Amino acid sequence: MTEELTLSQLRFLTLESQGLTKPYPFGKGKNAVLRALEHLGYLQIDTLSVVERAHHHTLWTRIPDYKAEYLDELVEEHKIFEYWFHAASYLPIKDFRFALPQMVEVKQSKTHYYNADPKVLKYVLDTIRGEGPKRARDFENETKKVGSWWSWKPTKIALERLFLQGDLMITGRNGMQKTYDLTENVLPNTIDTALPTELEFAEYLVKTYLKAYGFTTVKQITHLKTGELIRKNVDIVLKSMLQEGTIKQVNIENMPSVFVNESSLENSLNKTSSDIHILSPFDNSIIHRDRIKQFFNFDYKIECYTPKEKRQYGYFCLPVLFGDTFIGRVDCKAHRKEKEFEIIHLHIENTSIEIELWKESFVERMKSFATFNGCNTIKLTKVSPSKFTNKIRPLF
Template structure:
């Protein structure tokens, strides 16, 4: 076993950022090809409906594929090169890896069967929804509102919407297209291309996939990170057995972090040269693949972060939707923001600097780049003007406001 002292946090940060495509500009390329390469490398691109600032999938795209937009995602979805599913979160995934969602779909099916004992009326509704989509083609949830069906008004929107979601989660339906956040559903066999393998992998192959996909995205991982995508699927025994095999055969190396937690990593990364990370400001989404594993973020980057939009307002420490901000390999701040697009105004409600950047001297060394990054992000979100309300420390407000006035 390699000790953590031989693999310091600086190297782990570099590995994580390089695997995530955050170490340099356009690491995955550009355009449609770059978007597909990004999703394939990261394993998934999370979708989220929160729009106080630009939505998560657009934000994550921007940080890795310059110039990419929703048209590229729409084209990839239409061409069946990606698919949408909640595995482990609502996200786009590579269509080539579709079969590995089948264990999660089976778990969802079992969950639905248990619900039927309470909601037996759902079974009939699910059959009706399937029959209608089979007959009419792709439909949206609002197509099941009363009066939208030619044969009468027996549809009740909420039960129909619930049936749609159940059928989607258990794999009978898939998202065939999107218009913003509105989904169209079609039969799975009409969405998945004929040349895609849809067989269910056995548990050994499934855990090998989990290990491969997580290592591809992060370079190293804890047991918790490795099993996160399998949420709901019992993989512990097979996972531990496969990890032991891969370590014994040299496919992975094992070490511990500063807390004593076991980590597994790719030998060529853990034992190789340190990847170079460009020194620039990066404003990340709270749902960015780099930051969603909160304990990993704390252990490796020393950044104690939690998105607080799901926390009652009275218990929030920083704000509703704080964006993590990096400089190089370090987290420099978090800022609670809101885009007032109708007024073309990007509001920084509160900015909190991390200790490393919380002196006048340290902040002065990055404030110019930070102001430029904020300006660019605001324009990306449809806002020309930027206002700064509160900062901690307080001196940062005046320094940032001054630089924002002169930032191009």
């Protein structure tokens, strides 16, 4: 049996599940970071720092008093860990066993992952076992030893291979520089390390997406997961949950049906939000570009990997969300040395929503974001359409 929802109801449902409809959806402080991560399922790590890095930006969006050191502290306390979701990510330590299938796959692979020399793998592992946690740079001096058969590059490859196959874990970071230790020294002994069955893994994916997004589709659940078996198992899990009544299959206007948590249906109907958010390009809420295009009618692509002459919006444009509508995107850069935050180009794309409804909230959000980026002044360079420039610029 299916139910009907409007597209607006579905949008609110998923934004609420993502923590984007309330000021402090996960509470405050470091505990809120852990709650957010356990709810969202993962947090993508990114190296780009034009503005504050994606993992920090995504948390700040949901936790206004967020501090960057919270993530490091939670790693040190063994409450979260780094591994791979669809990309390099922070994950709740309670979900460690669901990373095991990929670790096993890497360990058994001889071609598809970091192809490290077995001798270098043993050397790196023995060194960490004997001397304690190491960074890649700690092995650099070994290249200067006369007659050495290893070098900087092979040891770094070995560290990544040992990490991906589960022999090492990352115990901390200094910026993007990682420190590794033996998994047996890091993983709490209370953590379940039983390899999940393929059906258990499918159930983990289904429940992770349902909790984080409020609704999901088979396409989203199996994103970047190849093979017929995973799709078959996802279908089995969904069918079982439908029979139990914990989820419902829902139809929406001119869209394919989706699967929704029963509890979400009861709590999220006929609500609205007027919050404004400046989102990271790697924010959980928009990382599935097809989903955002389909359900929010927002065609988003990050252009930092696009040749300059082919960019439409700019190097690092951030989506601007007002209520349940993406009204545009803003290309930004934090000039940290000068403590100046530059709005290189604000693109207002949805002009059907009166600018008077959101301009002041947008300016306040940008001021907060500039402060979060360590800047105390804001420079607005360009607004499109240009007729809106005089409505925005005087507010900064």
